[in-house]
Amino acid sequence: MQIYLVGGAVRDALLGRSGGDRDWVVVGATPEALLTQGYVAVGKDFPVFLHPRNHEEYALARTERKTAPGYRGFAVHAAPDVTLEQDLARRDLTINSIAAPASDISAGGLFSLNPANLVDPYGGQQDLHNKVLRHVTDAFREDPVRILRVARFAARFGDFSVAPETMALMREMVAAGEVDALVPERVWQELARGLMEAQPSRMFEVLRDCGALARLLPEVAALWGVPQRADYHPEVDTGVHLMMVLDMAARLEASLQVRFACLTHDLGKATTPADVLPRHIGHEARSAQLLKGVCQRLRVPTDCRDLADVVAREHGNIHRGMDFGAAATLRLLERCDALRKPQRFADVLLACECDARGRLGLHDVAYPQRPHWLQALTVAQSVATDGIAREAQARGVQGKAIGDLVHAARLDALRQSGMAA
Template identity: 60%
Template structure:
């Protein structure tokens, strides 16, 4: 039994980037041996175990053979006779197919991956030096999720290029219909991770070049304005919800058909509710937010009500951030985004109205149901109209 540190930890260490976690590969062991040593089995599709003390993941060396279309169409062979090189050969990119013997890793996780100590049969170190994302073997074509992973890594390592032969292979996979078989959970997982990378526009650039964007997100044009908006949001360390709203906000410019397209995207990839709701607010109200400087007190309060800003002020602040990123992408420059400060001030004024007092007074005058809401609305409008802001 031999244990190796593999994958992202080595890649990031060689790139002098922070190492967040460790992936371990076990060669020459059976599941029974792992359990006997105290490891806890957790793998559903292939043998993965948790270390009895560190709780880090240890996977048995395995090979994979394509048996059906799509992400789950694999037959996995994990046995003591699977070699280190065979396991590395089924990985996605050469930069992720490097291994280091575990005895060279200290108890606190530190290691020095000098060239002579690394197992690197597919020249991942060379591709790291040359800043190239290259598939390991033709087995890459057997898993369409790898198209998304390459695009995501391009967004993370934004100074890396995708090898021409890898681009060609990705296009072949799209043409063969492999992307159509992807399950929503994995697509959203990779898209959301890519949106949170350093330069998310590169993910969509790579997906567009290989044809996958037209299959996965035909509604998204990925034009220069949209791509710049999500990169600006990334530069601001914006949340995933804001970045997704920047990606889909342009759909709102086409009115109801665009909102219908947004709903289709969210349904297709099972976008979480809180992210979907922010995207809908931005797509529907972005034009009104941008032009809020021309609204009177009544129009401003109505805008806040449509955005549900009184109940969800934090979400409204995120909507303003997404609109600001879009404004900057369309020539807004670095000047302060006037609607943000103005609308936050209006919200503070309107939210300060003692609605319980207004509601009681309305009830005492005989108002019920919607009439009470109208009284609260009028009180907020009056407060905004009287405010110097």
């Protein structure tokens, strides 16, 4: 029995990066042999076991054969006669198909990779050196999730390019309808991980280049070629602007919820009627409507959906909000439910900042609306609502009338603060 570390941990060690998934493969063993040594079986679709001490996953070397469309239609063969090279051949990219013997890794998990001991039958080290994302074998076409993974790796390794033959293969897979067979949960999982990479725009550029974006997120794909407003750098269309916004969100280390809101806040611009171009009047409401379809189709988590909805509906008002009077300011805070959910409102403002700074020449320009709205929220929150309610109840005031008194007090506080007329 031989044990090797493969995949992300080896790749990242060769790149001088920390982390990486620890993916162990066992060659020349049977399930019974591992169980005898105290490993615990956990795999449902193929033989995977938990190590008795460190509880990391160890999988028997295996081959896979396509049996149906999509990524679930596989027949798996795991046996002692499956070689390490055969196991590496089923993997997605050459940079993820390099193996290091377990003897090169200390008990504490530290790497001491000896290049002479690495097993690299598909040229992964050379592709790392050349900064190329290249599929291992034609078996790549058997799993459409790999298209999303390539796009995600492009977002992680921003200076890597996709090999021409790999891009051609992905286009063939899209044309064959393979991505249409992906389940929503898996699409969302990969998109979410890609959104959190260092340069998320690369993921969408790769998906667009191979045609997968139009199949998975047609609402986003439709934004390329849509003109921006004349005062918003018309030489950059809405799709390009969107990429700048996503990368600004990464630069500001925004959460997944904020990055998803950045991705979807301008969807309505793709359906702007010709008679209101290029101002995109009413695109906020159209964006919110299209967002509902995206979230239902991909089963987007509630927290991401709710934040994106507020940003889609209100980002234009937040951009213009420094000119609002007290009444309009308070109405927006109430529409955003900012008084009950101040942290979500702070995330809304961060998404709006990404939108404002995701434009040519504005990457390093301050966004004063964000501190302005946070201060407005602080002023509104400073009103002692409990005292108002107790005094009103003592006078026999009940229900909505108390809410009206609280609203009036907050309005007065905003006026007295000098923030709004």
